[in-house]
Amino acid sequence: MTGLTAPVPDLRLHEARADDRCLLCSDRLTGVVPDERIRELLGAGRVPDLTVRTLIEATNTAGGPDNVSCVVADVVRRAA
Numbered sequence: 001m002t003g004l005t006a007p008v009p010d011l012r013l014h015e016a017r018a019d020d021r022c023l024l025c026s027d028r029l030t031g032v033v034p035d036e037r038i039r040e041l042l043g044a045g046r047v048p049d050l051t052v053r054t055l056i057e058a059t060n061t062a063g064g065p066d067n068v069s070c071v072v073a074d075v076v077r078r079a080a
Contacts, residue, residue, distance in 0.1 A: 028068035048072040
């Protein structure tokens, strides 16, 4: 791996609370879809897998230059 720079992850810690929604994505999403549109799609009340498909579709529609990766996870209350 001569001449290659090791990737540096972008790590952030957040306290998760019930009803939070988390998005993990590649820069292909955030590079072409405006933050406000991402926020709108995340808050649309769809189940996570449908939200992912909608975010990827928005990236492709906006002319995304390459592959996009997304994971959406909802934080739920644990059963007592």
